[in-house]
Amino acid sequence: MIVITAPTGNIGRHLLTRLLESAPAAGEKLRVIVRDAARLPDAARGRVEVVTGSHGDAAVVDRAFEGADAVFWLVPPDASLTPEDAWIGFTRPAAKALAAHGVGHVVGVSALGRGTPPAGRAGLVTASLAMDDLLAGTGVAYRALACPSFFENLLEEAASIRDKGVFTDAVDADRKAPLVAVADIAAAAAGLLLDRSWTGTGSVPVLGPQDLSPDDLARIMTEQLGRPVRYERQSLDELRTDLVGHGLDEAFVQGIVDMKRAKNEGLDAGVARTPDTTGPTTFEHWCAQVLRPAVLS
Template sequence: MTKSPQVVTVLGATRNFFKVGHYTLRRLAADAPQLMLRLAIPEARIAGRAVSDIDVQLRDWEPAQPASLVEALAGTDTLLMVPPIDRRVDIGGMYLRAAQKADVKEIVCLGVQFTPGQCTMADEAAALEALLEKSGIAFDVVQLPMFLENILYQCQSIAEAGSFTFPVDVDRPFSYISCDDAAELFCRKILSPDSVNLSGALMSHHVQATCAQWASALSEVCGRPITFASQTDEHFVASLAKYGMRREAAVQVLGLWERISSDGDAPATGSAEQLLGRPTTDLETWTKAHTCCFGPAFTSCPHPHPPTQHMFGPA
C-alpha cells in the first residue's frame, strides 16, 4: 500500500500573504516535491494567486466558524502557524483547538524577539506558547526579529518621494532577518523535525543594522538620495490602519518599536547562520537584490509585495 504524502499547511488569518508563508511554500515546492502543500487562509483563492504557479491546495475557512478551520486542516501533518498580531491569543487558541481535532502532528509557530514583561506583543506571544505547551502537539516557537520585507510597505514612498520611515531613531540598531532565510529554516525543520531545533534562540542575521545604514544602501541601489525620517507614534498607528489593522493591534506593533528605542532590540545571534550552514542575508545584499522594488516600476517587479499593491494580479 502506498504511503500518503506528508501534508504541510501554512495557516494564516488574513490574506496578507507575501512574507514567510509565501517563501516557505515556494521553497518546499522546489526542494521537496514529494510533499503535499496547502494554504489555509480566509479567501484562500484570492491569496492563492500569489502561488498559482506551484502545486498548492487552497483551503478557505471562515474565522467566525471554527469548524471550517478543522476541515481546512484535515490531514495536515506539519503546520506552519502564523498567528495574527490582532487577538493573537484568542485566534491562536482557535488554531490550536482545530489542530488538535485535525490530529496535526507538528507545529512551527512564529514568535517574537522579546520576553514577557518587555512589551505587550511579547506577553501575548508567551500566552500563546503556554497554550501550545498544553496542546499535546510537538512544536517549535521561532523567535524572529524584524523582517527586511517590512520595508516593502513603503515602496511607493521610496519610489516617488525618496524617503522611508519607522518609529525609531535613525541610529538605533535593530535585529533582522530576510523572509527567505526564515523560510529556509522552517523548511529544514519541516523536513528533519528531530534534528532541527528552532526554539530558544533569536533567528536573526548575526549583526544588527540601523535605518541610517538602510538609507545609505537604498541610495546606492537607487542612484539617488533616499532619506529616513523617524515616524511619530500616531502616524505609525495610522499607517497600519490603512492595511486594515485595528488600533489595538497597531499599538502592539508600536510597543515593539518603543522597546527597541528605549532598551534596545534583542541582540543578534549566529544561530540562524549555524543552522543553515551558510551566511544569512545581510541588509545591503537584500536591498541590492530588491532594487526593482524601490523604483517607478515597483508595481510590476517580480518580488512579492503587500496585497494592496500588485501581488495578486488581475482576478
C-alpha cells in the same frame, strides 16, 4: 502531510515554493488553507490539497488538520482587533484542532524578545509570545521562529523613498537591530517542517547577517538605488495619531506603539548571532533584488 497557513503572504509564498520543490522527494504531501485559491501560484495547481477559508475558523482548521503530521502557523495581523484577539483569539480554534487531531509538529512565526526585559510590555510582540505559549500547551512539538523586523517592511515606504528620498520609523537613528528577509524565515520553516526529528518546545531565532540601524539602512539604500535616501524619526505620539487616523483599532495601535518603544529599548538585541541563527540574505542583496525594482518601477 504538511499544512501551510497563509500560503499567499510574504513568508508563506516563499515557503510554498520551497516545499513544492522539496516535499515530493521527501514523500510529503502538501495542504494549504487559503481564503482565495485563485491567488495561489500556478506551480501549486493540482499539486496541493486546498482547504478554503480562514485558519481562524474552527470548522476550517478542524477540516485542514485531519491527518496532518505538521503545520506551519502564521497569524495575519488584523488591525481591527485588540492584540490579544488578533493573536490569541485567532489561534485558539487551531490549538483545539491540533490537540483533537494529534498533530505532531508545529512551526510558528513569532518574534524575538522572550527573556528580554521589554518583552512583557511590547504590545504586538507580547501577544505573539502568548500565542507561542498557547500552541506549546497543546502537547505538539513546537518551534517558534523568533524574528526581528523584516526588510520587507520597507516596501511600505517605496513611494516615499521614490518621491521624497525619505523613510520613517519610530526608533533612534543609531539603534541597531538584526533585520531579516522573509525568504530566510521561510527557509528556516521549511527545514524544520521537512526534518521533524526535533521534539519538545522552543524557539529558533532567525536573524539577518548583521545588525543595522536606520542610518545604516539609509546609507545602503543610497548606494543601491543611486539616489539619496535619508531617515526621519517619527515620534511615538505622531505614529499613534497617524495609525488611529487610518481607522485601526485603538488597542491594536497601542500594541504597535508599545512594540516600537520596546524595540528602541533593545527588545531584538537579546539573542547572539551564530551560524545556526543567521540567514544568508544581506540588506545590500535584498535592496538590489527587491527594493530597487519596487522603487524604480
